[in-house]
Amino acid sequence: MNGFLAVWRKELTGYFLSPAAYIVTIFFLIVMGAIFSLLVSVLAEGPAGVTVMNLLFGSPFFWMTMLALVPALTMRLFAEEKRSGTIETLMTAPVTDTAVVLAKFAGALSFYAFMWTPTLIYLFILRYFSADMAPPDPGPLAGGYLGALLIGMFYLSIGLFCSALTSNQIVAAITTFAAMLLLFLAGLLDYVARGDLVQAVSAHLSSYSHMLEFSRGAIDSRPVVYYLSGTALMLFATVKIVEARNWK
Amino acid sequence: MIEVSHLTKHYPGRVAVDDVSFAVSPGEIVGFLGPNGAGKSTTMRILAGYLPATGGVVRVADHDVAEEPIEVRRRIGYLPENCPLYGEMRVDEYLRFRARLKGVPRAKVPARIVEVKERCGIADVGNRIIGQLSKGYRQRVGLAETLVHDPDLLILDEPTIGLDPNQIRLVRGLIAELAERHTILLSTHILSEVEMTCKRVLIIHKGRIVASDTPDRLRRRMTGEASVIAEIAGPRGEVEPALRGISGVADVQAEGGDAWVRYMLRAPRDEDPRPAIAALAAQRGWPLRELHREAATLEDIFVNLTQTDEAEAQP
Ligand SMILES: Nc1ncnc2c1ncn2[C@@H]1O[C@H](COP(=O)(O)OP(=O)(O)OP(=O)(O)O)[C@@H](O)[C@H]1O
Ligand SMILES: [Mg+2]
Numbered sequence: 001m002n003g004f005l006a007v008w009r010k011e012l013t014g015y016f017l018s019p020a021a022y023i024v025t026i027f028f029l030i031v032m033g034a035i036f037s038l039l040v041s042v043l044a045e046g047p048a049g050v051t052v053m054n055l056l057f058g059s060p061f062f063w064m065t066m067l068a069l070v071p072a073l074t075m076r077l078f079a080e081e082k083r084s085g086t087i088e089t090l091m092t093a094p095v096t097d098t099a100v101v102l103a104k105f106a107g108a109l110s111f112y113a114f115m116w117t118p119t120l121i122y123l124f125i126l127r128y129f130s131a132d133m134a135p136p137d138p139g140p141l142a143g144g145y146l147g148a149l150l151i152g153m154f155y156l157s158i159g160l161f162c163s164a165l166t167s168n169q170i171v172a173a174i175t176t177f178a179a180m181l182l183l184f185l186a187g188l189l190d191y192v193a194r195g196d197l198v199q200a201v202s203a204h205l206s207s208y209s210h211m212l213e214f215s216r217g218a219i220d221s222r223p224v225v226y227y228l229s230g231t232a233l234m235l236f237a238t239v240k241i242v243e244a245r246n247w248k
Numbered sequence: 249m250i251e252v253s254h255l256t257k258h259y260p261g262r263v264a265v266d267d268v269s270f271a272v273s274p275g276e277i278v279g280f281l282g283p284n285g286a287g288k289s290t291t292m293r294i295l296a297g298y299l300p301a302t303g304g305v306v307r308v309a310d311h312d313v314a315e316e317p318i319e320v321r322r323r324i325g326y327l328p329e330n331c332p333l334y335g336e337m338r339v340d341e342y343l344r345f346r347a348r349l350k351g352v353p354r355a356k357v358p359a360r361i362v363e364v365k366e367r368c369g370i371a372d373v374g375n376r377i378i379g380q381l382s383k384g385y386r387q388r389v390g391l392a393e394t395l396v397h398d399p400d401l402l403i404l405d406e407p408t409i410g411l412d413p414n415q416i417r418l419v420r421g422l423i424a425e426l427a428e429r430h431t432i433l434l435s436t437h438i439l440s441e442v443e444m445t446c447k448r449v450l451i452i453h454k455g456r457i458v459a460s461d462t463p464d465r466l467r468r469r470m471t472g473e474a475s476v477i478a479e480i481a482g483p484r485g486e487v488e489p490a491l492r493g494i495s496g497v498a499d500v501q502a503e504g505g506d507a508w509v510r511y512m513l514r515a516p517r518d519e520d521p522r523p524a525i526a527a528l529a530a531q532r533g534w535p536l537r538e539l540h541r542e543a544a545t546l547e548d549i550f551v552n553l554t555q556t557d558e559a560e561a562q563p
Contacts, residue, residue, distance in 0.1 A: 006348035017336065085332030089393070092296040092328075093349045094321040245299060 003095030004103045011077070011107025024072045025115050031065045032056075036122045057144055057211040066155065067180050071173035073112060074159025077104045078242070082167035091242070101239045105160050112152045116145065139217030147214030150227040151207050155180055157234035164241040183207070249274045249401050249431045250295065255304035257290050257455075264290040266455035267304070274400070277427040279446035280435035281550065287455040288435040289329050292405050295433070296326035309400055322351065325394030325430075329405040331387050335379030339370065339389055342378060343396055350397035360396055368392040368422060384415035391422060395430075402426060404434040408441060420445055439550055451550065476513045476541050478525050482534035484509050490532070494524045508537065 015021040035056055056062065081087040090100060123141070162175040187206025190199055203209065210223040250272040257265040265287045272278050282288050293299040295306060297317040306313040309323045334342055343361045352360055365371045368388040373381060378389060387407065394402055407423065408416045423445055426432065436442060442449050443463050451459040459466060480487055484502060491500050491511055496519035504510040515521050522539055529536040 002351050003349050006345055009348075010345050014336075084335070085328060085330060086334055087332075088293070088298055088328040089326070089332060089346075090349075092298045092321055092324070092326045093346070094318045094351055095349060096318065 001099075003093065004099045004106075007090075007095070007100055007103035008106045008110070011104055012110050014076075015073070015107070015111040018076075020072055020076075021111065024069050028065055028069055028115055029118055031061050032119050033122065035059050035061055036119075054140065054212060054215045057147065057215040058208075063184065063208065066151070067177060067184065069115075070152075070155045070159050070180060071162075071176040073108050074156055074163050074176060075169045075173035076163070077108065077160055078164040078238075079166050079169045079172040083169070091245075097242045098239050101160070101164075101235060101242055105157060105235060105238075108156045108160065109153060112156060113149065116148060140215050143213075143217045143219050144211075144215035146219065147211050147223075150214075150224060151211065153231045154227045154234070157231040157238070158183075161234045161238045161241070164238045249276070249309060250433065251305075251307040252291075252295070253305050255291065255294065255306060256302045257287070257294060257299065258302045264455055265294070265301075268452070268455070268457050269304075270450055270457055270460060272431060272433055274431050276448060277423075277432040277434070277446050279442035279449045280433060280452065281437065281439070281442055281449055282435075282452040283437060286452045288452060289405055291452070292326070292403050292433070292435060293328075296324055296328075296403055297321050298326075298328075322397070323400045325397070325399040325402045327390050327394045327402075327404045327407055330409070331390035331407075333378050333386060333389060333393075336377065338375055338377055339365075339381075340374040342389065343393060346393050347396045352397050360398070364392040364395045367395065367425070369418070384411050384418070387411060387415070387419055388422070391419070391426075395426070400431060402430045402432045402434075404432065406435055406437075408436070408438065416441075476515055476521060476525070477538060478511045478513065478536065479504075479508050479538040480511065480529055480534050480536050481507045481509070482529075482532065486532075487511070487534065490528055491525065494521050494528065495519070496521050510538075 038059075039056065078087070081090060091097065158179050159172075159176040162179065163169075163172040165175065166172050183205060184207060186202055187208050189202035190206050190209065204222070204226065210226075213220060213223070250270075252271070253269045255265055255268045256263070268287075268291060280288050280291070290299065294301050295308065295313065297313050297320055300314065308320045311319040311323075313320050337345070340361060343364065344357055347357045347360055348354070361374075362371075365374060368391050370385060370388050370392060373385060373389075378386060381389065391404075391407065394404070404423070408419050411419060420441065423432065423434065427445070434446070447462060449459070449461065449463055449466060450457055478491070487509065488500055488502055488511070491497060491513060496515045497513050498516075499514040501512045502509050503512070513521065513525075520541070522541065525539060526536065528534075
């Protein structure tokens, strides 16, 4: 447990000290801010058939940011340790490989969660300045943030896995991006494909429609299970890769 | 402290360590010597619990490395080849991280950090960023890190590589000090380093242990003959046969200029021809300005043991 906490803390402080993480955070907040201001103008035109959260998470800008942000957060995690050789000191400390993998994942997830917190301020502002407008319901609000957390977990675990495959950060980032894009596009097949099977599978994978559901306040257990088990699977695979030590 | 029996490590298509057995008792300082690619780092990585062995048993402090890796790692301070560190961290921050990672109780961490920095001579760079330190300082940060949880055993893979001669001396001195409190296994391919710091040498070549002894005894074992050097001014044609005539002298080679000629003689170790040479020179009136016996260096031994199929050693 000491080992887990030590690695988690190091990873988290690492993000706060790394310029890349700052750039990504600022980029993320600008995009989210832009979506919000867009939102305000939409809402100003009178009640539409959408909720605030729905607009927020349904926006393509949000998804593009997600796809860029996750690789930036995860590419360094193992690849950099391998490139610099510190993986050897890390894995010969009295901690299990599983603890190291979980700690790195927890570090990335904590920073990801931290990045989201300023968006709460946007909501607050929205509410404060548009007194005549109904505040966001707690259901969609909680659902939206839960969805962002679940999807973030899954994508970050994919990034962690890709980072464990190589000693090159750029390669790690590109593989992560490609894997996420593939998953995301597979989800969009639902809207374009014909066959029933394809559509059914696609609907299960579609983060986009999951997010729309979540941000309507409708929390279905199937996507929750999908993201949790997907994350567990990726973390398990990462532990196996790290245990194999077949890099160089 | 270390018991290795029949250790084997295969990489795909290559045997890096081949049926190696040795033991290191508590308090010893043992040098692990071998040419490039001999399998030193591989063996050390297995000892430290980084790589799994293909076959054989490794026990450290009475714990099996494969079965109780965490127990073993608690007792080892391991400095990998090239001393990898997190370049973006500060020295204190790094040592704190490593101390916590290695299970040093939170309350003791500051005291431990002060102590190891003191011992490694880096007390004044605690606030510096590691990536901006000189190589010698980084090496000392690496050493300080290995000590931070006060392990019984230190495994140091080429701790002085890439340092200038002054830094090498400092780091060696540091290792000699550490030897008072820790068991040490250090690898190197610098022979003088082993002669200076180690009580025992293990020579490994192509994945096999080819010798294990004190530097002294190795030297003696390898050299049945000693060579004697004499510089004499005298007619070469007369001096050479006269030297050959001395009892015990097996071979004489002459070399050098007009007046002074340098003679290299081979003689059995237990017979010392030097008094006879001095007497001869005095009797004939040949000036003699140098007379000494040369012991074989560890280098001779090393070359002797490891030069076979040099081409194959590094594929
Ligand atoms: N990850 C690896 N995959 C395949 N072969 C390897 C790997 N690591 C080392 N080897 C091979 O194993 C052999 C032993 O290597 P090792 O690094 O243990 O040698 P060494 O004695 O430490 O050499 P040096 O003095 O150069 O550090 C070499 O032939 C090397 O090429
Ligand atoms: Mg080596």
